[in-house]
Amino acid sequence: MDDAPANAAFIIRGITTKGARFRPSDWADRLAGAFAVIDPNNRTNYSPFVQPTTLHGIPCVVVDKKLKTVDPNAYRFLQTFAETNELQTDNAD
Numbered sequence: 741m742d743d744a745p746a747n748a749a750f751i752i753r754g755i756t757t758k759g760a761r762f763r764p765s766d767w768a769d770r771l772a773g774a775f776a777v778i779d780p781n782n783r784t785n786y787s788p789f790v791q792p793t794t795l796h797g798i799p800c801v802v803v804d805k806k807l808k809t810v811d812p813n814a815y816r817f818l819q820t821f822a823e824t825n826e827l828q829t830d831n832a833d
Contacts, residue, residue, distance in 0.1 A: 750805075750819070750822075750829050750830060750831040751795070751800050751801070751802050751803070751829060751830040751831065752767060752768075752801045752803070752818065752821070752822045752827050752828075752829055753798055753800050753827060753828040753829065753830070754767060754768060754772075754798050754799040754827070755798055755828045756825070756826045756828070757826045757827070757828060758778070758826070759789060761766060761798075762799075762825065762827055764801065767790035767799060768793070768801050769792045769799075770793075770798040771773060771790070771792070771801050771818075771821065772786050772787070772790045772791060772792040772801055773786070774775070774790075775787040775789065775790040775814065785790075788804065789803065789804040789806060789807035789810065789811075789814075790802075790803055790804070790807065790814075790818070791804075794818050795830075796831075801818070803815070803818050
């Protein structure tokens, strides 16, 4: 995926504000996995609100703006995660 969905409230990029790559390399899958469910076939089904992706070669998490209404605490958690880890974000509000 090269472009963020138009409905994204914000994107958490795997690059710090100082330009370093965020580690571990699978951080986006792990973060999105916290909001995922495991189906009966043992497959991970990511939340429609929190999706791991890669944008321009950088692991990212795209957060749907609807999450802010559906689960404000989860939305704040994701914002705080980005701020605490000094990650670059787009459209954070």
